[in-house]
Amino acid sequence: MAAQHSRLGQRDFVFEPTPAVAASRARSHYVSCSVCRADNSEYLFHRVGVRFVRCRTCGLVYVNPVGEAGESYFDIATFGQHNEHDQRNLVRDFSALLEQVTHAFAKDIGRSPRKTLLLGRWLDAFAETAAASAATLEIVRIDDAEFAALVDGDVGPLAQRVASMSPDLVILDDFLEATGDPAAVLDALTVALGDDVWYAIGYANVQSMPARVLRRYWPRFFEHKRSYFSTSNLVALMARYGFAMKTQFAHPSHVTTGYALSRALPSQTPLAALARPIEGVTFPAFTGNRVAVFKKRRETSSAEKLSIVFPCFNEARYVAQVIEVILAKELPIERELIIVESNSTDGTRDIVKQFEGRPGVKVLLEERPRGKGHAVRTGLAAVTGSIILIQDADFEYDIEDYDALLAPILQNRTSFVLGSRSLGLDDWKVRKFEGNAIKRLMLNGAQVGFAKTFNALYQQSTTDVNTMFKVFRTECLEGIELEGDRFTLDIELVCKLVKNGYAPLEVPVNYVARGFEEGKKISFVKDALPSYFAFFKYRFGS
Secondary structure (H helix, E strand, O other), rough: OOEEEEEEEOOOEEEEHHHHHHHHHOOOOOOOOOOOOOOOOOEEEOOOEEEEEEOOOOOOEEOOOOOOOOOOOHHHHHHHOOOOOHHHHHHHHHHHHHHHHHHHHHHOOOOOOOOOOHHHHHHHHHHHHHOOOOOOOOOOEHHHHHHHHHHHHOHHHHHHHHOOOOOOOOEEEEHHHOOOOOOHHHHHHHHHHOOOOOOEEEOOOOOOHHHHHHHHHHOOOOOOOOEOOHOOOOHHHHHOEEEEEEEEOOOEEEEHHHHHHHHHOOOOOOHHHHOHHHOEEEEEOOOEEEEEEEEEOOOOOOOEEEEEEEOOOOOOOOOHHHHHHHHOOOOOOEEEEEEEOOOOOOOOHHHHHOOOOOOOEEEEEOOOOOOOOHHHHHOOOOOOEEEEEEEEOOOOOHHHHHHHHHHHHHHOOEEEEEEHHHHHOOOOHHHOOOHHHHHHHHHHHHHHHHHHHHHHOOOOOOOOOOOEHHHHHHHHHHHOOOOOOOHHHHHHHHHHHHHHOOOOOOOOEEEOOOHHHHHHOOOOHHHHHHHHHHHHHHHHOO
């Protein structure tokens, strides 16, 4: 833009736009969120005139307005960002990625993929390394013109070219984030390629520890990428096209000291000069990169069905009424109620037996009480529905909240929902626990401490990880082995679902706590402490 002049008296006022202002003025094409299509964003920050926002609905961070495509950075050698040493590191990292996604495919299908395509950042050496390991890899080379078409949303020609190559595994590495509309890209690809193709998506996780700590200083190609996913909104986006996540894993990058400093510091700084003797030293950089592997969700012969797992022990006061309310509750989908009775001593078993034979009710009788966790595991083994909900045998939680809990899953916004007692207008409902003031304080303090610990260890942003209301698709349990017998299963289940790639979406729920004299069974020593340590056990162990 030419300099603007104005005259006041004898002085000339000249405005010279900075590069940031010029870049900002070149961007005028505003877009909605690619994941949920909501126009509900909040401004985050600018980087050299590029405006970053976050969707308040699903959490996607994206550039808005989009702007021009610029130079394609997919061809690593031409882009010139890495020297030969760093390129060798990239080959090493890609080989590890290819091995892991190929293993996931072979474990499920029973054979290795016949042809794998790479869409994203590439080096010729990637294909050479794959050939040396007997893998069949083809690189889809995208020039500047095709890159510009991707940013503008013209995906059709590329999708047809990819389909003509007949792959059964497509690696989208640093690809979706660089496009103008990731949803349009996936729509074109999934239609052109059909249902049998797997997708391995490499992305910079905006919920990772590096991203959360560094925030706007997180150097993940700000100048080239247009969207930044979390695991949860990436899963939600793929679910829109009928794909479920099979596995995910961290993808650390190996970089040289010289490359790291070039990304973090200007070359003329004293620190950069002092580091030149060791600039060729390679180290693993945990940058928040992850890879998620997706497969088309199995089609079932019937419609959606909710399996309600209902463990009960010594609940004669409430159990019959709770069961009747559950069975009377109108739901948008079919249901089954799986009652697991653990040989109570107060007559609960006799009450439960009265429901045997009722339509949609399955009664499982355990020989002896082995804890709520064991009863839940028994119930999970018997589910036949596509969605699972866990329900206690009392009225602390409101069964009328079922609709709100199911809606995000049925709308394919997520596969895993937590009913939070700490959200909504009447928040902190757990604080209203009656009785001993010390126990009340301990319960509320534990809820906050548990949520904070879980969020720090698993890079989430939940408010109530201890909630009973855990609702998730049955497929989320694939590959998970649960072991807890007592209340620790509540924590184990959430931790393992998140490690399996399913970040929870929270929904506010009603809650009226009952006291220990009314039948509350949790023990601080037997349950609370082991549950807290379970966060660490399942984060760093199995």
